[in-house]
Amino acid sequence: MNRQTTNGGHADGTVGKALDVMDLVAARGRPVRFAELLAESDHPKATLYRLLQTLTNQGMLTYDEARQTYAPGLRLVRLAHAAWQQSSLAPIARPFLDALSEQVGETIHLAQMDQGQVLYVDKRNARKPIDMFSEAGKIGPGYCTGVGKAMMAFLPEDDRAKAINMQAFFAHTPRTLTDAEALERELDAIRAEGVSFDREEHEQGIICIAAPILSATGRVMGALSITTSTQRNTLDGLEKLRPALTETATKIAEAAESWQFPG
Known part of the structure; x- marks a missing residue:
């Protein structure tokens, strides 16, 4: 669920936007293309691309160049496992x-x-x-x-x-x-x-x-x-x-x- 402000921004800033994108990727249950994410996202094309790049660089997402798809990354898997154990x-x-x-x-x-x-x-x-x-x-x-x-x-x-x-x-x-x-x-x-x-x-x-x-x-x-x-x-x-x-x-x-x- 996106938390938008009255002026169209995100209530939780860049972190909130990045989490929204991760939710979109995870919700598909399979590797997903940029065009599919863009069709569902509230973010402009350039913003969405920048967020995907950052998340990929940080290991939260992975990018398959051959298939041109994004999927949850191993760093996210590690965090999810830690959350499962602790929370x-x-x-x-x-x-x-x-x-x-x-x-x-x-x-x-x-x-x-x-x-x-x-x-x-x-x-x-x-x-x-x-x-x-x-x-x-x-x-x-x-x-x-x-x-x-x-x-x-x-x-x-x-x-x-x-x-x-x-x-x-x-x-x-x-x-x-x-x-x-x-x-x-x-x-x-x-x-x-x-x-x-x-x-x-x-x-x-x-x-x-x-x-x-x-x-x-x-x-x-x-x-x-x-x-x-x-x-x-x-x-x-x-x-x-x-x-x-x-x-x-x-x-x-x-x-x-x-x-x-x-x-």
Whole structure:
């Protein structure tokens, strides 16, 4: 998301512009040509070229001269790995995800919140894997995923309002919540209930039950979900897995208490 100022500049200056460009490159999921980036970028051609050159010189991007494409660089990979180790729940949660996956046999997701959206930081496939959007490292919507709603429901009031304002409210399926008022009511119910459900709101045929991972003071560290398809389970069936889900979320929270996570 570009943060523009009223005069057309970027609120975070050159660094913000460079990060926007890195986001564009990473979002493609493949090497990308200059013309493709220019078509999506808010920056003038000369500015975009200069930013790409700087990022390439710094090792944050790589440039393939033969194919004339840009891709994430090894320096960025090193930084991403360090962030995964130091700021992600994934390393501390790994054994708990393994145990839950073995116990329930369904897909397990571990997520954290990033600018109102869901960052999937780890995943365990079901015994019989299902095709779905989520993969570790992907960004998903907050308003129509179980993990997203579980995290938003337990945010402080001001932070929740900011997160809601960041939602696109695109109707992915006929069951998607498409306005802030409906989401507010859903989040209130989730906070009272302690868990959330994805009722085919993001992908047709995909359902889940999710629980927040909360610190001893109630701070949202992340969320955990058990996901399946309507062809082999139901929401009532997932409800029966609630004790295993919430117990695992509590164990991850307890193990993570001594870690330092970004707010």
